[in-house]
């Protein structure tokens with residue numbers, strides 16, 4: 309739009325400027341030509357009269373008469389030069405301006421035409437020459453008028469027109485920019501709201517704009533679309549939540565009955581015992597999946613209860629890892645835990661139950677796909693705007709590493725999707741996981757206002773990093789108070 313406006317202004321000003329310049333030049337030059345012709349004819353008549361008088365009296369030489377007549381003609385205008393060809397010779401009033409200063413085309417025209425006018429430029433500047441044939445005495449009278457003042461006027465006019473054209477173009481560009489900004493501003497609002505909705509803020513709507521009917525229609529249909537989208541998303545989330553809820557009770561009964569049967573498995577035939585083991589493993593897997601689904605759908609419907617507590621990052625991670633290892637069937641070697649000493653005064657606001665679930669899932673994955681977690685680092689992350697408490701906002705990064713094959717680059721974003729199982733899962737044999745573990749991790753971390761990502765550990769292997777917002781505790785806070793309780 310800016311370019312179009314600027315181009316439009318440029319084309320218009322070039323057009324207007326050219327027309328104005330040509331018209332003015334035509335008018336001014338035409339007027340000067342008329343004046344020059346009139347003057348030249350008048351002077352030619354005077355010169356003719358002087359020569360005729362001389363032919364009758366012959367008191368002084370012809371040259372004296374002609375030069376004096378030409379000088380009289382020149383004195384009429386300060387910027388004129390008169391020349392006369394008489395009897396095959398040229399006569400001039402001032403020696404500095406003779407017939408050699410005239411353009412050859414004018415001299416040629418003088419031989420044939422009765423009268424001729426020519427505009428030309430020589431060393432003295434722009435000139436108009438008027439040539440008149442004086443037939444009775446077989447002479448040619450030429451008078452040259454300097455028009456450098458006219459040329460100067462036209463140069464000034466050209467400069468003014470070019471400047472005006474440039475100013476108009478710049479003004480056109482500015483106008484285009486303003487107009488495009490003004491006409492696009494409603495779309496800026498739409499895009500801001502669309503980004504907010506895509507970011508999960510489903511309650512965001514466009515403000516009504518009653519002044520502009522086109523905009524009002526757009527606003528209404530956009531908001532209606534978001535209403536329907538929100539309703540649909542909430543309905544789907546409620547459905548998943550309801551289904552998981554309904555499945556939970558029969559599954560609990562099934563698991564309890566299986567436990568009873570497992571107690572008596574010694575009395576069963578080997579084939580029935582094997583069948584019972586398979587059934588029990590699948591029911592437990594099913595139960596876990598339903599539990600995970602219920603947890604995810606709760607945060608989808610916005611009914612997740614988060615009970616935040618102030619904790620020290622190092623202590624939190626150590627305790628969560630110990631708890632995670634207790635819940636793993638085969639915990640393996642304990643990972644090396646390193647906590648940045650700088651984090652001594654940093655506090656996190658976390659839901660301990662959810663955080664333990666996050667660490668359990670990461671440790672479980674490390675055990676499953678990477679031969680067990682080898683190290684857990686707790687570092688200070690970049691400063692965050694919202695610390696969620698008193699003191700300066702900061703962030704804490706907790707990374708869990710293993711020495712396994714790692715997560716392929718193409719899978720690093722997708723592993724956090726629901727039901728996504730990667731390459732590693734199938735190498736180990738299908739049937740163990742459901743692909744909800746990392747989705748749940750991402751959901752829990754999101755509820756804390758943090759983020760999680762996967763990359764490659766130094767020396768190969770997978771590294772999962774969680775970044776949680778934290779804050780620096782006040783000076784007077786008791787820095788040695790231990791964590792009150794652990795769920």
Ligand SMILES: Nc1ncnc2c1ncn2[C@@H]1O[C@H](COP(=O)(O)OP(=O)(O)OP(=O)(O)O)[C@@H](O)[C@H]1O
Nearest residue numbers: 673677723729730732733741742743744745746770
């Ligand atoms: N430490 C790891 N090393 C390599 N790949 C991993 C690691 N952790 C996760 N992955 C990949 O990410 C995928 C998704 O993990 P996620 O925990 O979400 O699901 P899962 O382990 O397959 O099932 P579950 O729901 O039982 O945890 C896995 O299938 C695996 O391919």
Ligand SMILES: [Mg+2]
Nearest residue numbers: 673741745746
């Ligand atoms: Mg997993």
